[in-house]
Amino acid sequence: MSREIRITPSILNADFSQLDNEIKRIADVSDLVHLDVMDDVFVPNFTFDFEAAAAIIATSVLPVDAHLMVANVDEIAVQYAEIGCSSVTIHAEATRDIPQTLKNIRTAGSRSSLGIKPNTDISDYEHVIDDVDMFLIMTVEPGFGGQSFMHEMMDKVRRTRILIGDRPIWLQVDGGISMKTIEYALDAGADTFVVGSAVFNAPDPAAMVVSIRQFATSHGSK
Ligand code: DX5
Ligand code: ZN
Numbered sequence: 001m002s003r004e005i006r007i008t009p010s011i012l013n014a015d016f017s018q019l020d021n022e023i024k025r026i027a028d029v030s031d032l033v034h035l036d037v038m039d040d041v042f043v044p045n046f047t048f049d050f051e052a053a054a055a056i057i058a059t060s061v062l063p064v065d066a067h068l069m070v071a072n073v074d075e076i077a078v079q080y081a082e083i084g085c086s087s088v089t090i091h092a093e094a095t096r097d098i099p100q101t102l103k104n105i106r107t108a109g110s111r112s113s114l115g116i117k118p119n120t121d122i123s124d125y126e127h128v129i130d131d132v133d134m135f136l137i138m139t140v141e142p143g144f145g146g147q148s149f150m151h152e153m154m155d156k157v158r159r160t161r162i163l164i165g166d167r168p169i170w171l172q173v174d175g176g177i178s179m180k181t182i183e184y185a186l187d188a189g190a191d192t193f194v195v196g197s198a199v200f201n202a203p204d205p206a207a208m209v210v211s212i213r214q215f216a217t218s219h220g221s222k
Contacts, residue, residue, distance in 0.1 A: 007029075007031055012036045026206050031062075042093075043143035065089070073091065077104070098131075112132055112134075113133060118141060122163065140174075157171065157173060171189060179211060
């Protein structure tokens with residue numbers, strides 16, 4: 001089996017006082033940078049408002065994979081696409097009109113992505129598959145970095161891989177991914193890996209990204 005692997009480090013556990021530099025540290029070895037936007041409503045944590053996120057996106061040396069953990073995301077999601085994010089993830093639980101918002105994200109020039117929390121079933125969203133460029137299966141409850149990987153999500157990842165079939169849709173997992181856990185997500189069919197604390201708590205974040213990619217690539221080609 002050969003599958004293209006993407007590593008998208010999350011800067012949630014990086015040094016927020018110098019995010020430009022933190023992104024530069026992993027830029028040469030990463031596919032995109034994963035930006036966790038939290039509003040303290042949809043999740044019990046706050047990271048950036050739109051203005052602060054836009055400043056990061058404007059100067060990022062890596063394409064930005066925006067993960068919007070905000071309530072009533074329909075309108076703001078399109079604004080994230082308009083300011084140049086490579087991909088924009090909306091949560092199914094936070095979106096009023098999912099197909100229309102996914103279409104709007106694409107029209108504004110970004111990859112459209114639908115994320116679901118651990119208690120949300122993928123089968124409820126099969127009908128929007130033609131509007132999706134990526135599915136994000138949360139492998140922790142969204143809100144914080146450094147939580148334990150939920151092995152019980154692997155059945156959902158497997159079912160999503162089957163649902164995707166031959167379509168060129170990326171399948172991302174987010175939460176608790178590390179050298180110890182990535183193999184389970186790989187085996188279940190994920191191809192795009194958010195890695196937060198395992199990268200930014202490592203002594204050398206770029207070396208950790210390289211190690212994770214090497215492991216994933218060799219594991220995937222078995
Ligand atoms: C959690 C965020 C994740 C987080 C992952 O709600 O969506 O992107 O940064 O961090 P780790 O890899 O530490 O679980
Ligand atoms: Zn995330």
